[in-house]
Amino acid sequence: LAQGKPVKIRVQSVIPTSADEVTMLKEFAKDVEDLTNKSVTFEVLPAGAVVGVNDTLDAVDKGLIEGGFAWTHYWSGKHPAATLFGSPAAGSGVGMDNFAWVSWFLYGGGKQLYDDLWKEMKVNVKGFILQPVGPEALGWFKNPINSMADFRKLRFRTPPGIPGQIYKDIGVAAVAMGGGDILPALEKGVIDGAEWCCPKPDMTFGFHKVLKHYYQQGLHQVVVNADLYINGDVWKKLTPGQQKAIEVSANASLMKTVAYRITENGKALKELVDKHGVILHETPADYFTEYSAAAMKNFEANAKQNAFFKKVWDSQKAFAETAIPFWADAQKSNAALGGAYAAELKKRKK
Amino acid sequence: MSETPLIADDLVAGRRADPPAGMPGDMPRWMATTILAIDRFSLWIGRLVSWLTLPLMGAMAYEIAARYLYTAPTAWAYDISRMLYGALFVLGAGYALSRGVHIRSDFLYRNWSVRNQGRVDTALYVILYFPSLLIFLWVASNWAWTSVVRAERGMDTSWMPLLGPIKSCLPFGILFLLIQGVSELLKSLYAAQKGRWPNA
Amino acid sequence: MSPEFIGLIMVAAMLAGIFVGFPISFTLIFLGLIFGYWGFGELVFYLLTLQFNATMMEQTLAAVPLFVFMGIMMEQANLMERLFDSVQKILAGVKGSLYLAVMFVATIFAAATGIVGASVTILGIMAGKPMIRSGYDVKLSAGLIAAGGTLGILIPPSIMLVVMGPVLEVPVTTLFAAAILPGILLATLFTGYAMLRCLVDPKLGPPLALERRAVGAAALWVEFFAGLVPPAVLVLAALGSIVFGIATPTEGAACGAAGSLLLTLAYRRLTWPRLKDALVKTLEISVLILFLVATSNFFGAVFARLGTPTLLTDALLGLDLNRYVVLFFIMGLIFLLGWPLEWVPIVLIVVPFLLPLVVKLGFDLTWFGILVAVNLQTAWLSPPVALSAYFLKGVVPQWELTDIYKGMLQFMGLQLFALVLIIIFPEIALWLPKLIYSK
């Protein structure tokens, strides 16, 4: 069956092993181990265990570690198209949410382009999208913001790369800062707001201890995908059965992550609001129009400069043209359904 | 009160005095010329590199002012500051070697005769220092070159600067270390033979 | 042979190898390459490059050259003498007044700079002669100056804490906050000890000769406040910018460096040769620390790649000892290594090895960091490799090295006492960060 010579794959993650993403990575690893009768096992190493965070992909490429775990857009510096897989800002400007993105990935030609991405980068790895974790929240603020004009008065820690560039483009005072500096900087008022991820990871990070105004709806990372890289030589030495086990487990991980995140983020958001006095706000309407328009411009510029970027983006556009009108319409039912019950709960609480 | 204190350094008690103008008379001519030329080269590099501290300070001071006074943080200060700092200690490593600054745990070493110090240093430069750094130079050069030709960019900020320049500092820093190593090896050889350090 | 076991041999080779006396950085590169090659082949060459890259891009460490520059500028400009002079005159009538004056200035200066050498040299230059002239006890004087100088590395800003932050993955600001009370505790212990000795035996610190005393009290206080200005400006620039929310710790270091530059300019002490000299010395000390950061990161990464830390941690945890017994051994190990080694290799090479164990034992890492910092202060006061002694001997040549050693050892005892206090009462370290960071 899926058995072959026992292989141990050490995976260095770019986040601490206590993070939620690692919990799901370990579930994936367990699935592979069970399917291969423990002939393929994984060991998750914390960020920085063997090489620095930014050198993780290089280390997998050279075989220093057998595997790495990050988000695809971490490697945008090696190829700009990585952002279209890891965190296409504003849904690549063509309205994809994370579900629609997975649809493009599995049935719209995305997977082939994803495999091509690593060839374009000239790195010897086999990648697997494991965890769609979007949409991420707009972020945390010291005081409420009611318009883009308010937003532009604040020093805001943005994500790096293209999503951050777009913030700069719309005039937000985007501050670059290492992860370890963010919380102290918020405490001291060096910055006035920041984004990280979504309720559960944000709570782990501890934003609510410093800031109380939380905005869920944002566009900069409405689609975010975490992925696993296995060294190409290690991958080729696996038996077809072992390879199939990893592929099947990766596909399973896509759905499991969505399910896990709804449960965990729901619990965390409830705790944030009920226990820690966090106040939820609606994101100002002009944010969506300004950010989308700027994202579109940024992508157009990138597509002009880079052929592969254009190829991937064109594929996403083609997919979106047929799929998004349907999906957006269907989403209305979902939003209306959930919205009705959430409103009912709110009423009961009063 | 003396105007300039003798020691300003935290950890560099074993630091050498300023480079001498010449080498002892009983040193072979070629040896003296090589040592002096290399030491002068490293001194020149060191003086040049030492200025990096000022733009490092300036970049961050500018960022604070722009962010605090005008709510206009820069996209570049974070990356520029760490690049300058990284370049500083890598490019300055060869100069530091010429001044005996790389820390030794020398509580045994300092009690040996100069001849024995010279012998041990000679052996270790040949067996340990040059082979390790030559390998390092080879790998780091390829690595930096790859970054240059692929136009690799940084991904920690929205500035996304080209990484080729800072990555290239590493092979250059190692090269400077190797060059200074030749001078140190010759000094150790002299000490092993004559029982005196040429620059003591 | 299993890779984990190769890692054990590597550590043994390291402990033996660095004591041969070749520069530690190159010994570490060599041993890492040899044992890494043995354990996992030529990949180790690439690991060396990637580890250097990671160190070169570590933005928090950009604070190191900046804090060093600040300390050296302050030292070169001789801006502390006014403060010392006035304090010494104000206290002239008190027994052991110079001890008080030294510790007062040492504590203030510790809050304005992050390096030890600068403090010890300045204090030695300023206090050495008056102490000799007034017949002060050599051992007590030298010990106090050396010990007071080491406060600079504990009381923020502190280079040691800047380097330790990334190692422990604790924000530097948290470590800074945690170090303040222990720093004050040590200053109090040092002063109390010296004054108590004087009380018992007044010969140790006789009152100052009459001509050293000043006449007008008002003028004296004016001098005192004028003397407070330079260190106050620096504290405001470096620590103030962080505390008041203008800057991150690294940026705070840049503010301090810029402040020291402006200060020497304002006092007309800035000359071209002095600036060039300060920059070159900054480069030397920065290379010393940062090159070793890079090489020991590489060495540690080889160790981790071989899998030895996991093996050792599991083995030690398997012994099922009380966690405070393990802590005692850890502290004992660091203290012993502090005799032959300086703090840099200990923070960078030894602490990362112990860290997985400390984490598994569930100790607070901020608290642990402060314990290590106080423990490592003794490394400056422990002969034969006690750099404070050489600095002091350099500026006060009249004092015998053996007397300086004997004096330092007394204060080393006080530091160990403080260490025990912080272990018994963790709040000494943890109260302030909790107060600041959990509103």
Ligand code: NA
């Ligand atoms: Na300090």
Ligand code: NA
């Ligand atoms: Na020592």
